[in-house]
Amino acid sequence: RPIRLPVSLSHTAYDVVIGTDLISRAGALLAPVLPQKRVIIITDENVADLHLPRLEASMQDTGIRFRTLIVQPGEQSKSFATYERLVDEILQEGVERKTTIVALGGGVVGDLAGFIAATTLRGLPFVQIPTTLLSQVDSSVGGKTGINTRWGKNLLGAFHQPLSVLADASALTTLPKRELSAGYAEIVKSGLIGDPALFEWCEKHGESVLNFDPESQTEAVRQACAFKARVVAADEREQQGSDGRALLNLGHTFGHALEAELGYDGRLLHGEGVSIGLRLAFALSVKLGVCPQADLERVTAHLETLGMPARIRNLPYSFSATDLMVHMQRDKKMQDGRLSFVLVRGIGKAFTSRDVPAELVREVLLE
Ligand code: NAD
Ligand code: ZN
Numbered sequence: 407r408p409i410r411l412p413v414s415l416s417h418t419a420y421d422v423v424i425g426t427d428l429i430s431r432a433g434a435l436l437a438p439v440l441p442q443k444r445v446i447i448i449t450d451e452n453v454a455d456l457h458l459p460r461l462e463a464s465m466q467d468t469g470i471r472f473r474t475l476i477v478q479p480g481e482q483s484k485s486f487a488t489y490e491r492l493v494d495e496i497l498q499e500g501v502e503r504k505t506t507i508v509a510l511g512g513g514v515v516g517d518l519a520g521f522i523a524a525t526t527l528r529g530l531p532f533v534q535i536p537t538t539l540l541s542q543v544d545s546s547v548g549g550k551t552g553i554n555t556r557w558g559k560n561l562l563g564a565f566h567q568p569l570s571v572l573a574d575a576s577a578l579t580t581l582p583k584r585e586l587s588a589g590y591a592e593i594v595k596s597g598l599i600g601d602p603a604l605f606e607w608c609e610k611h612g613e614s615v616l617n618f619d620p621e622s623q624t625e626a627v628r629q630a631c632a633f634k635a636r637v638v639a640a641d642e643r644e645q646q647g648s649d650g651r652a653l654l655n656l657g658h659t660f661g662h663a664l665e666a667e668l669g670y671d672g673r674l675l676h677g678e679g680v681s682i683g684l685r686l687a688f689a690l691s692v693k694l695g696v697c698p699q700a701d702l703e704r705v706t707a708h709l710e711t712l713g714m715p716a717r718i719r720n721l722p723y724s725f726s727a728t729d730l731m732v733h734m735q736r737d738k739k740m741q742d743g744r745l746s747f748v749l750v751r752g753i754g755k756a757f758t759s760r761d762v763p764a765e766l767v768r769e770v771l772l773e
Pocket of ligand 2: 676
């Protein structure tokens with residue numbers, strides 16, 4: 407039996423359904439929430455090969471009419487060009503205001519399909535079926551959708567909450583191990599921000615999550631989604647500044663700089679950058695004298711035991727601290743000429759700080 411995690415927001419409420427074999431039961435699970443027995447499925451080529459037949463069969467069995475649109479895998483599909491092509495096909499198809507967009511795939515498909523749903527006919531109903539660990543624990547909860555522009559990632563977007571999210575651990579069985587580890591970094595992140603019990607759970611069960619144990623995966627997804635849902639419910643549109651959704655960026659200022667420095671070419675996965683960034687956020691906090699050294703050591707040990715990247719110098723690419731600093735200063739977290747960072751007072755105690763001296767940031771980068 408799947409677990410239902412309620413997400414309740416000011417204007418809407420929905421369930422994140424977590425369990426195994428959900429895609430093959432999607433028709434029956436979604437029928438009660440669909441305003442019309444008609445959907446447009448958006449997916450990428452990899453996921454289409456692996457999981458689309460089961461989704462389509464379950465739609466057919468429950469009498470839900472569908473049309474499927476497939477994009478190329480990868481970040482480059484979060485583009486104006488792909489957006490335009492899909493919207494064009496959807497409008498040509500003659501959709502109505504009740505036709506639901508179903509995203510089957512990772513964060514790329516979820517962000518793109520969500521943005522199409524948010525904007526087509528000023529808003530179509532939307533369902534997320536996330537198939538990567540990252541999208542199950544992070545991008546499918548919170549309602550952020552969008553595409554990239556030549557000026558940067560995710561600069562064009564909208565908040566659009568789904569009718570339902572189906573997080574199927576069975577989909578993760580086909581995920582490359584590296585993608586699984588990268589998604590796992592976001593789970594660790596949640597624990598480190600504000601859920602020390604989740605971090606302790608990770609220390610005990612992280613290895614089984616990464617060994618594809620469906621029970622541990624389901625439990626990890628449940629805890630991480632519950633954490634994100636709490637943060638999002640308290641700050642739906644990222645307006646609270648310091649203590650709301652901004653905390654979800656723990657480790658991300660560093661991570662984004664590493665990704666940007668490699669030109670977002672996929673050599674470093676987002677979650678791998680985050681993994682290094684988490685340790686750096688602890689190292690910086692220790693340097694600032696606000697976090698115990700023992701907590702930094704615990705975080706480092708956890709990441710390294712599981713074979714996750716934790717230090718810049720262990721990466722097979724060389725980085726210059728000066729270049730990384732330039733990226734961080736350009737990052738949108740730079741406000742009034744000062745570097746804004748998510749720091750920690752310890753495990754599960756994140757906070758934002760607006761006045762981190764650039765020199766200390768430089769020092770932790772070089773360690
Ligand atoms: P992704 O969607 O590119 O998926 C990673 C790779 O795995 C792709 O090649 C994909 O085809 C493949 N794949 C997906 N599911 C699979 C499966 N079950 N088996 C085998 N292969 C599978 O990447 P991602 O890491 O899921 O998401 C990254 C995106 O999410 C970024 O664009 C990021 O900006 C976005 N994101 C959004 C939010 C948000 O709040 N909206 C939060 C975090 C990240
Ligand atoms: Zn992230």
